[in-house]
Amino acid sequence: MPLDDTHPLNSLGFAKAPADTRVVVAMSGGVDSSVVAAMLAEEGYDVIGVTLQLYDHGAALAKKGACCAGIDIHDARRVAESMGFPHYVLDYENVFKDAVIDEFADSYLAGATPVPCIRCNERVKFKDLLETARDLEADCMATGHYIQRKMGDNGPELHAAADANRDQSYFLFSTTPDQLAYLRFPLGHLPSKDATRALAAKYNLSVAMKPDSQDICFVPNGDYASVIRKLRPEAADPGDIVDVDGTVLARHEGIIHYTIGQRRGLGIGGLADPLYVVKLDADKRQVIVGPKTMLATRRIPVREINWLGDAPMMSQKEWPVAVRVRSTRPPRDAILRPISDTEAEVELLTAEEGISPGQACVFYDPDSSRIFGGGWIHKG
Structure with a gap:
């Protein structure tokens, strides 16, 4: 009963x-x-x-x-x-x-x-x-999932797991308030x-x-290429590896084999300084490479934002937050500047390398374990 x-x-x-x-x-x-x-x-x-x-x-x-x-x-x-x-x-x-x-x-x-x-x-x-x-x-x-649901003054809140090594908050930022009310972890x-x-x-x-x-x-x-080739055969179309000035340095067998920040496996030898993948141009089937300094980014355009703060995101011009731009990286101090209810620009206080479109940018309260939501990194 x-x-x-x-x-x-x-x-x-x-x-x-x-x-x-x-x-x-x-x-x-x-x-x-x-x-x-x-x-x-x-x-x-x-x-x-x-x-x-x-x-x-x-x-x-x-x-x-x-x-x-x-x-x-x-x-x-x-x-x-x-x-x-x-x-x-x-x-x-x-x-x-x-x-x-x-x-x-x-x-x-x-x-x-x-x-x-x-x-x-x-x-x-x-x-x-x-x-x-x-x-x-x-x-x-x-x-x-390793994440915590805690009751706050305005209802259930999403918090990082007690064990930082197992925390899965990066993968759950899009949990809505209605879903959070029903879920348990x-x-x-x-x-x-x-x-x-x-x-x-x-x-x-x-x-x-x-x-x-x-x-x-x-x-x-972890064989991404095999799965993608099966689903989208054109993803394996060859193209050029070029430097930032457009000079062709080598050929590649499909941009699916490359990610932003990659250094190994480029097939470029004999250069004085190491080169990294700094951009992927799918339309031209080009892998653009450059020096490591070109990977450093401070401003990140974020879209499709799911906001979990108590006050509406647009209620402030700026939000001091900590953000995680990859699941394997710790949160970094940043400023969140809303553009609309679902769009914002994030400014990192210290530049990060290898930030890639398609990854998530997750927002954390800098003073607690609470997650304020997050969104998807778009091309600037």
Whole structure:
């Protein structure tokens, strides 16, 4: 029976018994989401596990017998069986291809460096799957992401994970306030991944020692070029490697093999100073190279902004923030200058190298762990 309003909230923030609280857990088959599901099941929640069939490595690479997502689905199902809660597999391959994979390929083709994991969270997991959870009459949806949801004076806030080495806030900046109200992240407060694996061992989960995935899920072994060539054969069209004055230095076998800031593998020898990829011109099929100094950038145009601050972004001409321009870099002090509700210019106090269109620029409160949202870096 539901508890009265004077009863303390349960661990998911509802004033009722865990048994009366239904939670859908997004299960990838990995240790993180498996621990979330097992932990909530042990606490007595009405858990429903859902795994999304998003891709097929064999189809992506056009290879017979290539490993597919079946192992992860099997692992998620085993966890559900061992903990005694229902588990469902939903076929989202067409949705995933339209919403994530096609844009990934087109972005590379246009000379950008995309981050498909962000689009997947935004367009599939926190959109379609979240709606499925509502259809199942769940009170909330929980995931294994390392990020924290904290209650503030104006409602739930998004905060970086306690373990900076595992923090996934860069990939979740586009979470909307409405989604944040419904989502839960039970692992965000843990001090380390070792603590997660200890919980997996405690629950005797078969995935307790399963290695972490290192690559984009539909790009096995990090071979971006093979996937993009299959989806967009023209991406492998050859072209010229030129310096900033337009002088041809070498030929390339497709701009998909290059990223901003790259130094190795350019095939340019005999030069006194090292050259780096400073720009990709998809229309001309040119890889432009220059000295390292040309990689330094202070002003970043940002679009498609999702703002999570308490006051509207346009309510101030300038916002002192810290920004992260790649998932592997720490936040840097900056000034955010809004242009519209979804556009802004970010000025870094210290120039950063290798900033690339297609990457995300995520905004943080410089004085706390809170995320103020973020947007996509566009060509200046």
